[in-house]
Amino acid sequence: MTGTVERAGLIDDVESRLRRVARTVRRSMLDAMPDGEPVRWLYGPMREYPSRPGKALRPALCLSAGRAFGADPNELLGIATAIELLHNAFLVHDDIADGSEMRRGRPTLASTHGMAAALNAGDGLAIVASGVLRRATRTLDRDLADLVWGEFDTMALRTLEGQAIEVGWQIDNVEDVGPEDYLNLIMHKTCWYTTIHPLRVGAIVGSRGTVDLAPLVRFGFHFGAAFQIRDDLLNLVGDERAYGKEILGDLYEGKRTLALVHLLSSARGADLDLVRDHLRRSRAERSADTVRAIRELMDTYGSIAFTIEYAEGILMVAEQYFEQAFADAQPGPDLDFLRALVPYVWARWR
Amino acid sequence: MTGTVERAGLIDDVESRLRRVARTVRRSMLDAMPDGEPVRWLYGPMREYPSRPGKALRPALCLSAGRAFGADPNELLGIATAIELLHNAFLVHDDIADGSEMRRGRPTLASTHGMAAALNAGDGLAIVASGVLRRATRTLDRDLADLVWGEFDTMALRTLEGQAIEVGWQIDNVEDVGPEDYLNLIMHKTCWYTTIHPLRVGAIVGSRGTVDLAPLVRFGFHFGAAFQIRDDLLNLVGDERAYGKEILGDLYEGKRTLALVHLLSSARGADLDLVRDHLRRSRAERSADTVRAIRELMDTYGSIAFTIEYAEGILMVAEQYFEQAFADAQPGPDLDFLRALVPYVWARWR
Numbered sequence: 001m002t003g004t005v006e007r008a009g010l011i012d013d014v015e016s017r018l019r020r021v022a023r024t025v026r027r028s029m030l031d032a033m034p035d036g037e038p039v040r041w042l043y044g045p046m047r048e049y050p051s052r053p054g055k056a057l058r059p060a061l062c063l064s065a066g067r068a069f070g071a072d073p074n075e076l077l078g079i080a081t082a083i084e085l086l087h088n089a090f091l092v093h094d095d096i097a098d099g100s101e102m103r104r105g106r107p108t109l110a111s112t113h114g115m116a117a118a119l120n121a122g123d124g125l126a127i128v129a130s131g132v133l134r135r136a137t138r139t140l141d142r143d144l145a146d147l148v149w150g151e152f153d154t155m156a157l158r159t160l161e162g163q164a165i166e167v168g169w170q171i172d173n174v175e176d177v178g179p180e181d182y183l184n185l186i187m188h189k190t191c192w193y194t195t196i197h198p199l200r201v202g203a204i205v206g207s208r209g210t211v212d213l214a215p216l217v218r219f220g221f222h223f224g225a226a227f228q229i230r231d232d233l234l235n236l237v238g239d240e241r242a243y244g245k246e247i248l249g250d251l252y253e254g255k256r257t258l259a260l261v262h263l264l265s266s267a268r269g270a271d272l273d274l275v276r277d278h279l280r281r282s283r284a285e286r287s288a289d290t291v292r293a294i295r296e297l298m299d300t301y302g303s304i305a306f307t308i309e310y311a312e313g314i315l316m317v318a319e320q321y322f323e324q325a326f327a328d329a330q331p332g333p334d335l336d337f338l339r340a341l342v343p344y345v346w347a348r349w350r
Numbered sequence: 351m352t353g354t355v356e357r358a359g360l361i362d363d364v365e366s367r368l369r370r371v372a373r374t375v376r377r378s379m380l381d382a383m384p385d386g387e388p389v390r391w392l393y394g395p396m397r398e399y400p401s402r403p404g405k406a407l408r409p410a411l412c413l414s415a416g417r418a419f420g421a422d423p424n425e426l427l428g429i430a431t432a433i434e435l436l437h438n439a440f441l442v443h444d445d446i447a448d449g450s451e452m453r454r455g456r457p458t459l460a461s462t463h464g465m466a467a468a469l470n471a472g473d474g475l476a477i478v479a480s481g482v483l484r485r486a487t488r489t490l491d492r493d494l495a496d497l498v499w500g501e502f503d504t505m506a507l508r509t510l511e512g513q514a515i516e517v518g519w520q521i522d523n524v525e526d527v528g529p530e531d532y533l534n535l536i537m538h539k540t541c542w543y544t545t546i547h548p549l550r551v552g553a554i555v556g557s558r559g560t561v562d563l564a565p566l567v568r569f570g571f572h573f574g575a576a577f578q579i580r581d582d583l584l585n586l587v588g589d590e591r592a593y594g595k596e597i598l599g600d601l602y603e604g605k606r607t608l609a610l611v612h613l614l615s616s617a618r619g620a621d622l623d624l625v626r627d628h629l630r631r632s633r634a635e636r637s638a639d640t641v642r643a644i645r646e647l648m649d650t651y652g653s654i655a656f657t658i659e660y661a662e663g664i665l666m667v668a669e670q671y672f673e674q675a676f677a678d679a680q681p682g683p684d685l686d687f688l689r690a691l692v693p694y695v696w697a698r699w700r
Contacts, residue, residue, distance in 0.1 A: 034507060036507070036511065037511065038511060038514050038515050038518055040518060041514040041515065041517060041518030041521070042510060042511055042514035093469055093470075093473060096465075096466075096469060097465070097466035097469050097470070098466075114517075114521055115446075115447070116446075116447035116448075116517040116521075117514065117517055117518070117521070119443055119446060119447050119469070120443075120447070120510050120513055120514045120517065123443060123476070123506075123510055124507065124510050126473070126476065127503060127506045127507055127510070130480060130503060131503045134496075134499055134503070138496065142492060146484075146488065149484055153477060153480060153481045153484070156473075156477045157384060157386070157474065157477055160392060160470050160473055160474050160477070161386065161387065161388060161392055163470055164388050164391040164392035164467065164470045165388050165391065167391060167464075167466040167467055167470065168388055168390060168391030168467070171391070171464055171466075171467070
């Protein structure tokens with residue numbers, strides 16, 4: 001375990017590098033936006049999320065993994081930009097599906113422009129992402145380009161599958177969800193497109209398709225799971241300004257997070273009835289008082305502590321898999337950055 | 351002008367050919383669907399619209415234009431399937447944005463599975479469409495494949511632009527819309543992806559990129575406009591069972607169709623106030639009585655007659671442009687079918 005001072009330095013280094021990537025990728029995303037009409041109802045809304053400060057974790061992973069496996073940095077920027085654009089497309093549609101109000105510290109597209117305009121903006125971002133990826137892969141050998149495209153399609157479908165499972169659990173008010181169901185959910189919903197895909201596609205381009213993908217997937221899964229569980233925790237214990245989304249929003253939405261899964265399996269009597277009654281209601285019928293009461297039950301029953309312990313176990317496994325996943329990568333600042341990202345995702349507040 | 355008997359024969363021929371294409375493309379679409387989970391919340395809903403009987407106009411245009419310009423039929427089926435899949439993706443999202451209840455004679459996805467599941471299903475169909483197009487273009491020369499992909503991205507963006515303009519007019523309750531604004535709207539919203547793109551991409555593949563696209567665009571625009579105006583008319587005067595959508599649904603949604611544009615510019619006094627008041631309300635606040643009253647005003651002020659006359663003018667121009675657009679095409683059943691489609695789209699009831 002690193003000390004407090006050392007850890008603070010690590011976080012600063014990681015964040016300053018992420019900020020650099022975010023700036024570059026933001027410029028690249030906005031440059032890719034079509035210069036057409038209607039600005040007011042389509043192209044204006046499409047620029048909003050990409051203009052807001054994002055973490056840039058996904059493009060940073062792709063760029064660093066790619067370079068660590070020998071890629072020319074120029075051939076990766078377009079691919080990293082396409083990943084971040086598709087991420088923005090997902091965010092726009094997820095915010096509609098979830099009825100979310102805040103994203104990256106500002107109102108969601110649906111809450112300012114209406115659902116229909118937000119729906120179109122999300123579709124538009126996905127189309128622009130494809131166009132960017134197409135231009136980026138034109139310089140690659142055709143088989144390698146096909147490989148990258150296959151990865152992209154798989155990633156997009158995995159993410160949708162996860163999103164659909166989560167929505168389905170809420171629609172059907174599924175209560176018998178265990179930690180392993182939760183892990184399967186976030187493997188699809190988060191890990192594939194947040195960590196596994198950016199790492200894989202960077203490594204594939206860098207190694208010209210020769211890399212062993214299995215250990216990368218294992219590492220990416222554990223790393224991405226730690227990232228998602230941290231996200232769930234920030235939604236419960238975070239600071240809204242740093243986090244950029246509504247605190248306790250997941251409880252309003254009835255999302256089956258690890259803490260809620262734990263609470264459902266450990267709460268008893270009137271406490272369990274309270275949670276179940278809350279989940280049976282529609283979002284509009286859920287009260288702030290009940291949300292706060294459930295949040296307190298999570299302390300009473302140790303659901304927060306359980307979540308932290310669970311995630312720390314996953315994080316240790318991720319650290320073990322790291323060396324195996326990058327055994328054939330070149331040592332240097334890219335590999336150091338990737339290694340530092342593992343504790344970073346667990347220490348972050350945004 | 352052809353006689354009634356001759357015209358009935360023409361409609362039968364066109365419809366039997368469209369049915370054949372619909373069967374082939376439906377099978378091809380369903381074969382392309384991933385065989386994964388969750389079926390209940392994603393892959394099941396994704397199969398619903400492609401399983402319902404559609405007109406198959408778009409794939410039929412692509413296949414026939416392609417063969418008329420010399421394409422091998424096998425190399426076009428995947429492209430035609432991708433176009434129809436993207437069309438289905440658009441329908442799913444449009445039905446969400448418009449709050450529609452019926453599609454192809456059955457409830458919309460959003461009304462049976464909820465908005466969030468429908469949103470995911472539309473995204474999924476678009477991803478599968480990309481995958482199908484990717485496999486279909488793999489056998490083409492790489493430059494030709496890039497050309498096809500460029501066409502696909504342009505088409506998708508044009509459609510979104512049109513969809514966004516239409517939604518924007520409704521959100522801002524725009525009243526000063528003339529026939530030329532309406533034509534610009536449907537050029538984007540309908541013509542590009544319904545007629546222009548399928549014809550262009552078929553011709554590009556058939557001619558190996560050597561075809562002159564300008565006359566095809568001119569023909570496709572007028573042909574597509576006649577198709578859309580017919581669709582608007584069927585929404586006002588059609589038979590719900592054949593049409594498959596709610597009759598008068600456009601009036602509930604406040605869509606700026608040519609008939610409504612005409613009524614807004616010709617109604618006077620209390621009649622105009624009635625229309626304006628209706629349009630200012632949200633969809634939920636619009637009454638069936640007012641919708642019927644507005645429908646009657648369209649007869650009183652000659653808005654239906656104006657729309658018919660306007661469309662017949664456009665149809666004549668389409669017929670004139672047809673010969674120019676297909677001057678280099680091979681005579682035969684494909685060219686005959688394409689020629690017969692022009693009067694067909696204006697005579698159709700579904």
